[in-house]
Amino acid sequence: MSVVSRRAALRTLAAGGVAAAWPMAALAAPLARPIPSTGEMIPAIGLGSWITFNVGDDPPARAACAEVMRAFFAGGGRMIDSSPMYGSSQSVIGEGLARIGRAGDVFATDKVWVSGAGRGPAQIERSRELWGVDRFDLMQVHNLLSWEGHLATLFEMKAAGRLRHVGITTSEGRRHDEIERVMRSHPIDFVQITYNVLDREVERRILPLAQERGIAVIVNRPFREGALLREIGARALPAFAAEIGAASWAQFVLKFILAHPAVTCAIPATTRVDHVRENLAAAAGPLPSAALRRRMADHVQAL
Amino acid sequence: MSEWWTYSLADFLMFSPRTYWRLFELYNRDIWPAQLPALAAGAALPLLARRRGAAAQRFLALLLAAAWAWPAWGFLFARYDTINWAGRYFALGFAVEALLIAVLGAAAGRLRIGPFDGAAGRTGLALFLAALLFYPLLAGISGRVWAGAEIFGLAPDPTAIGTLGLLLAARGHSARVLSVIPLVWCLVTGAALWTMNAWQTLLPLAAVLLIVVLPAARHCYKKNITM
Numbered sequence: 241m242s243v244v245s246r247r248a249a250l251r252t253l254a255a256g257g258v259a260a261a262w263p264m265a266a267l268a269a270p271l272a273r274p275i276p277s278t279g280e281m282i283p284a285i286g287l288g289s290w291i292t293f294n295v296g297d298d299p300p301a302r303a304a305c306a307e308v309m310r311a312f313f314a315g316g317g318r319m320i321d322s323s324p325m326y327g328s329s330q331s332v333i334g335e336g337l338a339r340i341g342r343a344g345d346v347f348a349t350d351k352v353w354v355s356g357a358g359r360g361p362a363q364i365e366r367s368r369e370l371w372g373v374d375r376f377d378l379m380q381v382h383n384l385l386s387w388e389g390h391l392a393t394l395f396e397m398k399a400a401g402r403l404r405h406v407g408i409t410t411s412e413g414r415r416h417d418e419i420e421r422v423m424r425s426h427p428i429d430f431v432q433i434t435y436n437v438l439d440r441e442v443e444r445r446i447l448p449l450a451q452e453r454g455i456a457v458i459v460n461r462p463f464r465e466g467a468l469l470r471e472i473g474a475r476a477l478p479a480f481a482a483e484i485g486a487a488s489w490a491q492f493v494l495k496f497i498l499a500h501p502a503v504t505c506a507i508p509a510t511t512r513v514d515h516v517r518e519n520l521a522a523a524a525g526p527l528p529s530a531a532l533r534r535r536m537a538d539h540v541q542a543l
Numbered sequence: 544m545s546e547w548w549t550y551s552l553a554d555f556l557m558f559s560p561r562t563y564w565r566l567f568e569l570y571n572r573d574i575w576p577a578q579l580p581a582l583a584a585g586a587a588l589p590l591l592a593r594r595r596g597a598a599a600q601r602f603l604a605l606l607l608a609a610a611w612a613w614p615a616w617g618f619l620f621a622r623y624d625t626i627n628w629a630g631r632y633f634a635l636g637f638a639v640e641a642l643l644i645a646v647l648g649a650a651a652g653r654l655r656i657g658p659f660d661g662a663a664g665r666t667g668l669a670l671f672l673a674a675l676l677f678y679p680l681l682a683g684i685s686g687r688v689w690a691g692a693e694i695f696g697l698a699p700d701p702t703a704i705g706t707l708g709l710l711l712a713a714r715g716h717s718a719r720v721l722s723v724i725p726l727v728w729c730l731v732t733g734a735a736l737w738t739m740n741a742w743q744t745l746l747p748l749a750a751v752l753l754i755v756v757l758p759a760a761r762h763c764y765k766k767n768i769t770m
């Protein structure tokens with residue numbers, strides 16, 4: 241890249257015009273973190289599918305989702321998260337994986353979401369068919385719905401080799417006491433919670449507890465469903481963002497999250513190929529120190 | 544849901560506005576040219592209401608029942624349900640309304656729509672005509688593709704709003720019973736459109752206000768003149 245074109249590229253970056261700013265070649269492999277219970281490494285940026293992949297029977301929209309997944313895998317991503325609650329998302333993921341030939345590479349992460357434990361196995365099987373995978377890498381109890389019964393099912397499946405990891409989820413600070421209780425009383429592999437520069441409730445108890453008990457942490461809603469970026473997106477990035485290589489607010493926020501030592505991965509959702517690349521790139525460079533993280537949070541709080 | 548107060552309306556919106564509007568575009572493309580007979584049947588409703596005789600009213604009810612049955616199956620169940628798992632329950636609601644209209648109106652002959660006079664009758668007709676003629680233009684006016692037009696008898700919103708208009712110009716117990724499902728739908732779709740920041744949320748919400756306020760006002764007025 242010549243100096244001039246590099247400067248031009250930096251200008252587009254600075255202007256927020258990131259569309260062309262994340263060419264594949266520029267992506268280093270994203271940071272990977274171990275799943276504490278097994279030691280298996282998992283890339284620190286995953287892919288959510290709430291709203292973004294719920295596009296119904298619209299063929300061009302389904303193809304666009306497959307392209308997002310293609311870019312995700314090409315950039316080193318592996319974990320895709322979904323739920324039977326997300327409308328057509330599971331079938332969009334399954335069709336996309338088949339189309340791009342990645343059903344064998346995905347770290348298939350789904351949820352069981354049905355009241356009554358007896359209905360769990362049928363729902364999980366239906367989800368597996370929609371995904372088109374042999375088994376799930378991670379199955380989580382969505383929002384703790386009927387969790388006692390579902391957890392029993394999931395541990396059974398894991399023991400029988402029909403499931404690799406077991407987890408629970410919540411979001412936006414809901415039912416943290418119960419989440420804590422489950423973390424203390426059951427040998428779960430993963431816990432999924434909301435965490436970002438503004439929603440930091442989990443820092444007090446859940447993240448330390450996850451570290452103590454060796455539970456992997458998945459962070460959902462890193463951008464508050466996009467609202468966070470829409471709110472602060474128009475402001476200029478602070479100069480210290482350059483110190484950690486954050487070229488956009490999205491990367492700023494993701495780096496803040498990933499730098500917490502308890503966090504295993506974050507799962508931003510997107511409909512856009514450029515955004516998926518931008519998000520993966522956040523896990524490739526340096527991460528902020530604890531001191532810088534405080535400064536980052538204070539800065540966003542003050543905006 | 545024990546923690547229901549922590550949820551906002553937006554937490555229940557499980558698709559993007561783009562996906563929602565695109566449904567209508569694909570739907571219209573697939574059912575073309577059903578839009579033409581649907582519009583013609585819609586236009587026939589107020590004309591039938593003007594005719595004397597019970598037969599015209601029964602035929603009107605039959606057409607109106609069909610106008611609820613089609614979106615129940617063709618839109619809510621077959622399409623909307625792909626992006627919202629509540630779609631099948633909404634479809635059931637529309638099917639029940641179709642059945643109620645068929646039974647009360649067409650079979651029992653207990654629905655009498657019109658005449659379109661007085662404040663309620665004229666407002667009802669205006670509301671119906673807005674749903675029939677203005678609603679299909681909203682997609683284009685709002686900067687979406689014209690092919691995403693929502694049409695009375697095919698799409699749920701104009702069907703519910705137009706029906707409330709007709710029922711505003713009707714009398715008796717049956718009309719009140721038949722207003723319940725369209726009212727509930729207007730609230731449901733009004734909430735969804737609200738969270739999508741679509742200004743057309745004003746229409747279903749205005750329909751709700753009219754159907755609740757006008758009969759109450761008429762009631763007060765009557766009380767005043769008999770006092």
Ligand SMILES: NC(=O)c1ccc[n+]([C@@H]2O[C@H](COP(=O)([O-])OP(=O)(O)OC[C@H]3O[C@@H](n4cnc5c(N)ncnc54)[C@H](OP(=O)(O)O)[C@@H]3O)[C@@H](O)[C@H]2O)c1
Binds near residue numbers: 462466511516
């Ligand atoms: N209880 C639970 O289990 C639970 C609850 C909530 C979420 N989750 C999971 O967590 C995932 C993530 O949460 P979320 O989807 O609610 O919200 P999110 O990931 O915080 O935000 C998604 C939004 O951010 C935008 N975005 C993504 N990357 C961007 C970038 N680089 N620049 C600008 N905008 C960007 C996307 O828009 P574009 O399409 O324009 O990129 C999208 O609208 C979900 O998809 C779901 O899988 C689980």
